[in-house]
Amino acid sequence: MSLWGQVSLQEGSSVLGVEIQCLYDHAMLIMMMIFSFVSYMMLKILVNKFYCNNYMDNQLLETLWTIFPLSLLLVLGFPSIKLLYLMDELELPEATVKVIGHQWYWSYEYSDVFGSDFSFDSYLSKEPKQGVLAVEYRMLEVDNRCVVACMLHMRALVSSEDVVHSWAIPSACIKVDAIPGRINQVGLCFLYPGVFYGQCSELCGVNHSFMPVCVEVVTVEVFTDWIIGNHLANSENWDYWLFSSAKSVWSAICKVVTYFVGLGGVVTKLYVWWWKNFFYYGIYVPIKYTFSAGVGLVKWIADTCVSVVGWMGWFVDSPIDATSYLIVYVSKQVYNMIWFSVTKPFEFSFWVAKSFYDSVYKTIYFFVEGTNFLFHSMVNSMSSFTDDSFKQAVVNEVNVNTHKFLFIINEYYNSRG
Numbered sequence: 001m002s003l004w005g006q007v008s009l010q011e012g013s014s015v016l017g018v019e020i021q022c023l024y025d026h027a028m029l030i031m032m033m034i035f036s037f038v039s040y041m042m043l044k045i046l047v048n049k050f051y052c053n054n055y056m057d058n059q060l061l062e063t064l065w066t067i068f069p070l071s072l073l074l075v076l077g078f079p080s081i082k083l084l085y086l087m088d089e090l091e092l093p094e095a096t097v098k099v100i101g102h103q104w105y106w107s108y109e110y111s112d113v114f115g116s117d118f119s120f121d122s123y124l125s126k127e128p129k130q131g132v133l134a135v136e137y138r139m140l141e142v143d144n145r146c147v148v149a150c151m152l153h154m155r156a157l158v159s160s161e162d163v164v165h166s167w168a169i170p171s172a173c174i175k176v177d178a179i180p181g182r183i184n185q186v187g188l189c190f191l192y193p194g195v196f197y198g199q200c201s202e203l204c205g206v207n208h209s210f211m212p213v214c215v216e217v218v219t220v221e222v223f224t225d226w227i228i229g230n231h232l233a234n235s236e237n238w239d240y241w242l243f244s245s246a247k248s249v250w251s252a253i254c255k256v257v258t259y260f261v262g263l264g265g266v267v268t269k270l271y272v273w274w275w276k277n278f279f280y281y282g283i284y285v286p287i288k289y290t291f292s293a294g295v296g297l298v299k300w301i302a303d304t305c306v307s308v309v310g311w312m313g314w315f316v317d318s319p320i321d322a323t324s325y326l327i328v329y330v331s332k333q334v335y336n337m338i339w340f341s342v343t344k345p346f347e348f349s350f351w352v353a354k355s356f357y358d359s360v361y362k363t364i365y366f367f368v369e370g371t372n373f374l375f376h377s378m379v380n381s382m383s384s385f386t387d388d389s390f391k392q393a394v395v396n397e398v399n400v401n402t403h404k405f406l407f408i409i410n411e412y413y414n415s416r417g
């Protein structure tokens with residue numbers, strides 16, 4: 001939530017939010033650099049007398065002032081594009097919140113855990129609490145908050161029932177348009193528990209300012225308890241009967257499928273193994289070696305052409321010298337080769353294999369891997385703002401919380417039978 005006298009952005013509350021705010025700082029720094037440099041140049045121009053008539057052009061300077069802004073654009077663009085794709089990519093979230101905009105309130109639905117189907121509306125809280133310990137904020141607090149687990153890979157599916165709204169939480173750098181007839185998605189991975197506020201960010205009618213977004217981020221244990229508790233509250237009705245009978249049919253189907261899959265497991269494994277080896281040794285390896293041998297051949301031909309052209313130049317200068325050199329060179333090579341292969345056939349074949357390996361395979365490997373490595377390290381260093389320890393901590397924490405979430409949910413629904 002924004003506070004009085006706040007100058008910069010709010011403190012980042014989600015994993016990507018932190019990265020996005022760092023991107024903002026990064027872009028601002030570069031803009032300040034450009035601004036100060038350009039201002040300096042303009043001031044210099046103002047006080048310059050332009051009396052040097054010898055300067056016609058300067059190719060080096062022109063090259064530099066083309067390449068330098070280009071690299072600045074790359075430094076600005078790389079991290080931005082990387083973050084854009086990171087925000088877009090949502091692989092297998094553990095839990096989903098469906099967010100639906102209405103004129104003029106939000107409604108939230110939790111229905112991805114089997115049987116835990118429930119939803120509620122979230123209206124602006126009418127009157128903030130009075131007194132010293134007032135914890136509700138005017139125009140931001142709602143009667144039912146959207147509940148999200150922290151450090152768990154969750155997603156929000158955002159849509160609208162009437163006009164276009166926009167679901168926004170500035171501290172997590174989230175802003176998704178709620179468009180009727182379309183479902184937008186956004187990843188939610190909050191870093192710490194807390195209550196985070198936002199407002200509808202697309203003009204949607206007279207009460208546009210009275211439909212705040214309020215997200216309560218809790219730990220995974222609390223979130224799971226809340227899901228189960230809501231399910232329990234809803235389960236005393238017909239839905240629950242349907243749920244339990246559907247579940248027994250489902251478990252019978254699962255048992256039958258598991259039995260046949262178990263039988264077929266070994267055969268399937270062999271089959272997959274066969275295809276894997278077929279693709280690897282039958283297709284990948286031959287293509288790889290044909291390619292590397294082809295590149296080696298091209299290199300050898302190019303080298304030879306260069307030597308031949310050099311020799312021809314020599315031949316034009318002094319034909320007798322060049323011819324005698326050629327004769328001596330070729331006969332020496334042929335003699336060496338024959339002598340080597342006749343006296344040491346084993347070493348000779350080993351040498352052939354090794355020279356092939358050295359010249360072709362290592363060259364290819366060095367160039368491909370080296371380029372790959374350089375490119376990756378360049379992109380990484382240019383596009384990441386948090387250090388590796390932070391990323392490692394996030395991955396570990398999300399991993400642990402995912403296990404907790406799935407374990408608690410599974411325990412609960414299995415024990416219900």
Ligand SMILES: [Cu+2]
Nearest residue numbers: 165166200204
């Ligand atoms: Cu709205």
